[in-house]
Amino acid sequence: MNGKGILTVVSGFSGSGKGTLMKELLARYPDAYALSVSATTRQPRPGEEDGREYFFVSKDEFEKMIAKGELIEYAKYVENYYGTPKKYVEEKLSEGKDVILEIEIQGALKVKEAFPDTLLLFVTPPSAAELEKRLVGRGTETMDVIRSRMNRACEEAEGMDRYDYLIVNDELDRCVEEMHDIIRGEHKRSFRNEEFMKNIKEDLERMKGEE
Amino acid sequence: MNGKGILTVVSGFSGSGKGTLMKELLARYPDAYALSVSATTRQPRPGEEDGREYFFVSKDEFEKMIAKGELIEYAKYVENYYGTPKKYVEEKLSEGKDVILEIEIQGALKVKEAFPDTLLLFVTPPSAAELEKRLVGRGTETMDVIRSRMNRACEEAEGMDRYDYLIVNDELDRCVEEMHDIIRGEHKRSFRNEEFMKNIKEDLERMKGEE
Structure with missing residues (x-):
């Protein structure tokens, strides 16, 4: 099948742990991925x-x-x-290699527009309650910090629907494998394998002609 | 996230081994799947x-x-x-449970039209050469049999593009796991998790209001 890599944009809530996630993904599968x-x-x-x-x-x-x-x-x-x-x-x-690109939503959507085959992944905590916990912190943050985090999270949430997949980051180890499986699975999408399909169709037509 | 199953339609070339594939998938993951x-x-x-x-x-x-x-x-x-x-x-x-439905392309497209969330998987041999081998057989088939297989394969190939994923059946064991990974991955698609996203957005708005 198609041997070309997939441009994969990763975004997500601040504090979703997406940095750690990507670092671990690259460490586990250095031959499969490159970080932009x-x-x-x-x-x-x-x-x-x-x-x-x-x-x-x-x-x-x-x-x-x-x-x-x-x-x-x-x-x-x-x-x-x-x-x-x-x-x-x-x-x-x-x-x-699948190239991983960590950018925020405005950039992600621009990339998708220019390269429609781009895969958009959004990393999120497992629940709204967990997100709240991470945003509010341990009660030691100033109101200003919380307000700024909240505004940012609201903006980030606005764009979630435009991403292809949600990566729920509850447990790092499981989550890395999930992300890896999703990207591997995307390689099997039919629109990413047009040449493979074209070859099969042409061969069948050729065989028909040879009868 | 969303606990509802995915309606999964499997089609593929005659002789692609899709029957064996699905049987093995259900045997390995009886809790995850139901055969329609x-x-x-x-x-x-x-x-x-x-x-x-x-x-x-x-x-x-x-x-x-x-x-x-x-x-x-x-x-x-x-x-x-x-x-x-x-x-x-x-x-x-x-x-x-993810419900697996084995039907040919006309039926598959009708299902997708009625239920747009349906996942369409197409099982194919790894190459046109391999497909040719399977269609022609071992030289013991009559011309009529080969002609009828070829016509059928041409019809089947016509619809490949309309499927979401191509499952390349080269080695059963690997292929079962690949199919399982693809279906599991589909559960993480954002359009299948609208309630999850809605909840997070509402909670963030609520928190903003509580400030």
Whole structure:
């Protein structure tokens, strides 16, 4: 069947544990996945390496990448650009790796629009009660922190329906396997295997002709 | 999340081994699945039991079922009716079992139209060459048999694109697990979990109000 990787965007509630989840997925199946590396104009922090945490570029270089259409999506936060270079993603996809991209909902929907085959996964705690617990914290947070988390969660929840799957993060170990199974399963979707279907149809027609 | 079962229609090329596949799936996961039992007006054969192989009904009873809308789909072959009773399927779905329905493509598409949440799986040999081998047989078949198989396969191939997933049946053991993973994965689709999403959104709004 189709050996090409799937571009997989992971979003989710803050505190859903999606970072840990993806790290574990990549650690368990290093041959199956590649984590997309973003480009940014912000300064590297101590310990960060170019090409590992980020591709560090100048503002000028970044704006040239925008102009040349070399970014799948990008956004600007606090005077710094962040974006997803197309080249790296396409290389990994054609190597047959599923490329994992962690971005928030606005970016996710932009990616899906540009690449309709993108798989959108949304990571959520198992219940509203559990989400509430994580948002409110242990009673040591200020009202401002809680209010800001709540507003953010409301925004995040608004887009859940547009994702293909919900990944319920109750127990890390089970959840990693679930995510892996879902992505593997997606490889079997018929719309991802048009060449396979075309070959079978053509061979059948050919055989009919040879009769 | 949503505890309701998924109506799963399995079709595939003749000789794709889908019968064996489903039998093995049900044997391995008897709590997860139920096989839909068809109603028919044909006479039971020796060893067949009412409610196991088929629900055996009279022509009159069958036509009443049609008139009352009690069948998900039906067809007539050689003077006998065959159809899928809605009641049995709905009972099993609400028990949380995924109901497996083996029917050919025309029926499959009718089911999907009536119940858009239906999952359509298409079982296929791993390659066109392998399909050819199975269709032509070991050289002991008459030309008529091969021609009839080929025509049938061409018809079956025509509809592949309309199925959600392709199940490549190369090795039974692996293939059963793959089918199981795909169906389990489908339970996590966001459109199958609208109540879960609705609850989370409502709770977040409520919390906002309580601030």
